[in-house]
Amino acid sequence: MIETVVQVELPVDETLRIRRMRLQPEDGGNGRRISVVTGIHGDELEGQYVCYKLSDYIQKNMGCLRGTVDIYPALNPFGIDSITRGIPAFDLDMNRIFPGSAEGDMNEYLAAQIVRGVAGSDLVLDIHASNIFLTEVPQIRINELHADRLLPWAKEANVDFIWIHGASTVLESTFAHSLNTADTPTLVVEMGVGMRITQSYGDQLFAGIVHLMKRLGVWDGEDFDVRTPVVSADNDDVCFLNASASGIFLKSVNHGASLRAGDLIGRIVNPLTGEVIDEIKSPADGWLFTIREYPVVSEGSLLGRILYGKKDSV
């Protein structure tokens, strides 16, 4: 059943609606609920395929459903519709306005009603796709404050990597942080790249979600085997590669590559002069879980991330 979670009237003959698909047995089910959410960032589309696939799969096997699956494919419909990362007209990152406020402006109100709709789920997956600049292996990112509660779930999600990162005040206004603080466990998935859909990653995460549904008692159908992720809880074992100069980045390896110290990751070139400005080499043995996809870089632009010591890719 398609439900409107929140709606507001716009000035010129349009209603903004944020909708979800609620799938549950006819008798309402066992009260357990998983929510799959995506599209906070309008330029991240990897979650679109996952939502489609999950909805299609469950609707073809309704007899196996025991609890509730809520699918929210577009938390930022304006953004998705206009290839805009944030909320157009407000130039605002939607993932910095949670938990919102029922008395606040339009966006704060939307945020508050979304939280109201999702809160109380037994598990929430918030699917992101990095951004247009970087490609990521399927991974879950966990704020260290919530690691104890989230890690056991994250390990069952069929991702390649779990990154437990330090707490940051600025991140307190994200969707996931707001829900985790309000006792609704929420996993942030990052995979693929902005503005594109990597179906193999979508298939992988889909299998993980079905497996989680099974674990939660929401699902009584077929299960999928999940892979064992690499877990990084130590911020010192992740190396950030930033551009030393402005130019055009040409990558030499793909994300997911196993690297030896000194391996070439890519070059920054100057098409005007025909020069190679810099060659980016791996500082140590490791696993390249992020790589720059967007070629134009300025000094400082992120080119990749390496997990040290992880030579064999999963």
Add this chain to the structure above:
Amino acid sequence: MEKKILFEIKALYRDDFRVTGYSFGQGERAACVVGSMRGNENQQLYCCSQLVRKLKELEAEGRIHSGKEILVVPCVNPYSMNIKKRFWSIDNTDINRMFPGYDEGETTQRIAGGLFEAIKDYRYGLQFASFYMPGRFVPHIRVMKTGFEDVELAREFGFPYVLLHTPRPFDTATLNYNWQIWETKAFSVYTTTTEEIDRSSARQAVESVLNFLRKADVIDYDGFEGYVSKVVSTEDMVTVRNRSAGFFEGKAEAGEHVRKGQVLACIADCYEGEVIDEIRSPIDGTLLFAHAEPRVYQNTAVYKIIPEREEW
């Protein structure tokens, strides 16, 4: 006066990115004034240009106290200004959400870091700031509550109001907040506008900054004394919101004193022209902020009112 480059990034096809500062006087790092950080902050840039002009005159007249240095940074983000984009050209990040910065991080973290390194040791830090909501303000000084704030000093600007603001999560990455954490007495100066230049408000702001610098014993100046500032907490302000979306017709302006029940604005249907919502003041007070765009979304904060109080 000495014009100097505070931070620089070499570019591929554009001119190199530069943050330029104007230094007046020599000696102790007394005061730093920062102007526009976003591409639409014309008023903030204009205020700095007028301040630079004034300080040149004062320096020529020998009126900057010996042993004191003032640094003015008119623009932190010329790249965005020149292409009329509000945030950073490539990734749309906001430099004023990147402080204290990081010299090995992303581009805007490096810009924030490079700037902060150059300006963090000043005793006083002043920023011509802008607000994200479209509209006009009563000129005021905003001070963030960090434990290091100095409200009495904020009154020395002689602005009508000093607003005390409790930081929200994203405020912790702003210049003002980090200045205070590094023990610079920091003040955000809000004039009436952002994109549009209000010359008389800019003049008042520049006078206020010079007035402040005189009180802080940095310059000799015979300017105006200004107002006796009222100190208000942002929590005490009353926000007025419209119920319906439509054309916005304001009937009251920032700075105006309003009575409870007075009509502040009307909202009209965008197709049929009928007035569908009348916004009335819930209290007696002064309008600190008034919305100024042709159309409004539902529930927009169209006015912010400073309540009237006996003790004032």
